[in-house]
Amino acid sequence: MTVTDVRTPRDAPTRIVAVPRTPLSRLRWAVTDTWVVAQRDLVHWVRSPAQVFSGLLFPGMMVLLFGYVFGSAMTVENGGDYREFLMPGLFALVIIMGVGETVTAVADDAGAGVTDRFRSIPMSRVGVVAGRCLADMMNSVMGLCVLVLCGLVVGWRAGGSLLESLAAVALLLLLRISIVWIGIYLGLLVKTPEAAAAVWTPLFPIAMISNAFVSPEQMPGWLRVVAELNPMSATVTATRELFDNPGTGGTSWLSENALLMAVVWPALVTAIFFPLAVHRYRKMSR
Amino acid sequence: MSAPEFTIVAEGLRKNFKKTEALKGVDLKVRAGTVCGLLGPNGAGKTTTVRLLCTLLRPDGGRAEVAGHDIAREARQVRTRIGLIGQNTTTDHVLTGRQNLMLFGRLYHLGKRQALRRADALLEQFGLGEAADRQVKHYSGGMRRRLDIAASFIAAPDVLFLDEPTTGQDPRHRSEVWRSVRSLVDQGTTVLLTTHFLDEADQLCDDIAVVDQGQVITTGSPEQLKSRIGGDQVDLLLRHAHALPQAAKILARVATGEPETVPEARRVSAPVTDRLTALSVLARELEAAGVAVEDISLRRPTLDEVFLRLTGSRPKSAQEAEGDDEILEEGVPA
Ligand SMILES: Nc1ncnc2c1ncn2[C@@H]1O[C@H](COP(=O)(O)OP(=O)(O)OP(=O)(O)O)[C@@H](O)[C@H]1O
Ligand SMILES: [Mg+2]
Numbered sequence: 001m002t003v004t005d006v007r008t009p010r011d012a013p014t015r016i017v018a019v020p021r022t023p024l025s026r027l028r029w030a031v032t033d034t035w036v037v038a039q040r041d042l043v044h045w046v047r048s049p050a051q052v053f054s055g056l057l058f059p060g061m062m063v064l065l066f067g068y069v070f071g072s073a074m075t076v077e078n079g080g081d082y083r084e085f086l087m088p089g090l091f092a093l094v095i096i097m098g099v100g101e102t103v104t105a106v107a108d109d110a111g112a113g114v115t116d117r118f119r120s121i122p123m124s125r126v127g128v129v130a131g132r133c134l135a136d137m138m139n140s141v142m143g144l145c146v147l148v149l150c151g152l153v154v155g156w157r158a159g160g161s162l163l164e165s166l167a168a169v170a171l172l173l174l175l176r177i178s179i180v181w182i183g184i185y186l187g188l189l190v191k192t193p194e195a196a197a198a199v200w201t202p203l204f205p206i207a208m209i210s211n212a213f214v215s216p217e218q219m220p221g222w223l224r225v226v227a228e229l230n231p232m233s234a235t236v237t238a239t240r241e242l243f244d245n246p247g248t249g250g251t252s253w254l255s256e257n258a259l260l261m262a263v264v265w266p267a268l269v270t271a272i273f274f275p276l277a278v279h280r281y282r283k284m285s286r
Numbered sequence: 287m288s289a290p291e292f293t294i295v296a297e298g299l300r301k302n303f304k305k306t307e308a309l310k311g312v313d314l315k316v317r318a319g320t321v322c323g324l325l326g327p328n329g330a331g332k333t334t335t336v337r338l339l340c341t342l343l344r345p346d347g348g349r350a351e352v353a354g355h356d357i358a359r360e361a362r363q364v365r366t367r368i369g370l371i372g373q374n375t376t377t378d379h380v381l382t383g384r385q386n387l388m389l390f391g392r393l394y395h396l397g398k399r400q401a402l403r404r405a406d407a408l409l410e411q412f413g414l415g416e417a418a419d420r421q422v423k424h425y426s427g428g429m430r431r432r433l434d435i436a437a438s439f440i441a442a443p444d445v446l447f448l449d450e451p452t453t454g455q456d457p458r459h460r461s462e463v464w465r466s467v468r469s470l471v472d473q474g475t476t477v478l479l480t481t482h483f484l485d486e487a488d489q490l491c492d493d494i495a496v497v498d499q500g501q502v503i504t505t506g507s508p509e510q511l512k513s514r515i516g517g518d519q520v521d522l523l524l525r526h527a528h529a530l531p532q533a534a535k536i537l538a539r540v541a542t543g544e545p546e547t548v549p550e551a552r553r554v555s556a557p558v559t560d561r562l563t564a565l566s567v568l569a570r571e572l573e574a575a576g577v578a579v580e581d582i583s584l585r586r587p588t589l590d591e592v593f594l595r596l597t598g599s600r601p602k603s604a605q606e607a608e609g610d611d612e613i614l615e616e617g618v619p620a
């Protein structure tokens with residue numbers, strides 16, 4: 001091992017960095033940092049077979065499991081096809097499950113000190129978070145693509161116009177963004193990957209107590225209220241409407257205004273958890 | 287433009303964690319282009335001091351400037367000038383070594399090409415060339431540490447902070463770390479390092495600040511510290527261990543500090559100021575008391591002893607530190 005001059009001019013300018021001072025150069029730094037961090041998160045994803053599995057195979061398995069195992073025993077009001085009813089629910093399920101990925105990734109970074117290194121270099125603070133967000137969105141888009149393909153195979157069709165279909169995808173991604181903040185908040189709260197695993201546990205019940213798999217009309221009174229209040233239900237109903245899938249016929253105010261609520265709920269979640277996540281991040285330096 | 291004399295100036299830095307007063311007013315000045323060592327027992331506040339100066343923590347009181355920038359008001363400017371090697375590794379375990387250095391290089395806004403060139407040069411320098419494309423989670427502890435150090439060298443920092451840089455390193459790589467730090471210092475980088483290894487502090491540091499219970503209790507060059515605690519050290523080697531308490535009592539009369547006995551070695555030592563008087567008094571009184579002495583010797587105190595006197599506790603010696611039992615055997619690079 002030889003010691004070379006650490007500052008050989010070819011390799012490194014004597015002083016590499018100048019902080020960006022104008023708003024425009026700040027923005028440029030933030031955009032670059034976001035992209036670099038997101039790329040790194042994608043490498044993580046590719047490098048982890050378990051995540052690839054849960055991200056891609058899990059949705060496919062859900063289609064089989066619910067579509068055929070449970071599906072044969074399920075009926076949809078107004079005589080719709082259960083698998084057509086199911087797909088929007090699974091779309092939202094994949095989105096909701098994403099919170100587990102975010103929490104784990106954020107807690108991993110905090111635990112391994114990577115967050116500390118990010119904080120000790122002059123990169124943009126926005127970049128750290130926005131990069132995480134961007135990578136999570138890309139993961140979810142991939143998961144959705146797989147799910148759409150599975151859906152097409154089992155007979156699901158988007159009956160609405162192209163614009164309506166795009167709007168449905170946009171609503172799903174909107175829900176995902178709001179969930180990123182929950183994930184970052186919880187990840188910074190628990191700090192260790194071990195504790196982060198606990199976050200997965202309540203996800204399934206939360207996803208089940210919604211209108212994703214069964215219409216709330218068939219649930220006992222109090223459960224129905226909970227299921228209808230579940231922010232996930234609003235997105236599911238709204239996507240069903242936009243994809244022109246069966247099962248949108250709720251009678252409550254919430255389900256009649258599902259499109260509105262599919263925007264209001266994520267906005268509300270963001271309004272609560274974005275400041276909380278920022279607060280947690282700031283708290284690291286206290 | 288003349289460079290300021292001090293690269294790090296801290297005045298009355300305070301930091302509380304809930305009820306723990308981690309720092310109770312740390313004053314520290316590090317001259318430009320020198321290596322300063324923070325030496326202190328576990329929990330003294332060394333890491334906290336470093337984390338404050340690196341802008342990872344906000345101070346609850348006091349102020350500090352690093353490379354001419356205030357750590358609280360100009361944190362981002364400070365970050366452009368520093369490199370940090372934390373007590374725990376801070377690289378990404380999923381990425382490969384090269385991907386890690388590329389990542390941080392690009393976050394320093396080097397171009398893709400430049401980041402790659404820099405990454406390869408650093409990997410080579412730290413003996414990680416062959417492991418460059420392996421995931422960091424398959425690295426050994428020492429390799430991770432070196433990758434960490436390489437990552438902090440990316441931007442050729444003005445000020446380098448190292449929190450226990452050589453913990454867990456084998457002797458060869460330990461020397462390599464020291465040499466790399468030295469080569470940076472030769473080019474004008476200022477270094478603040480914390481360590482438990484006294485030989486490291488002795489060899490590497492121009493100045494040492496001894497930290498105890500959240501305060502700097504003394505500063506000076508290793509030589510100054512050694513002479514400050516009372517000139518020389520007397521070692522009495524006895525023929526029989528049972529005479530140790532008696533010998534210690536006699537030694538206490540001429541010593542400037544509490545005598546320390548090592549029963550296994552049949553030895554008792556203490557610092558003295560007036561060496562000649564001490565020796566003649568000792569010889570006389572030991573003989574009168576009938577203590578059989580095999581050897582009396584005078585020597586400069588070790589940094590270990592300095593440390594013990596100043597803080598009342600012994601720092602971890604290299605042997606006790608995790609995972610490396612050979613470190614002391616290896617010589618120190620010239
Ligand atoms: N994040 C934290 N939360 C609460 N207490 C803390 C935190 N970090 C440090 N402390 C406390 O502050 C004091 C100083 O800790 P610090 O880590 O600075 O010591 P140190 O000198 O680096 O010790 P070591 O030699 O073991 O690394 C200790 O009492 C420690 O318990
Ligand atoms: Mg420490």
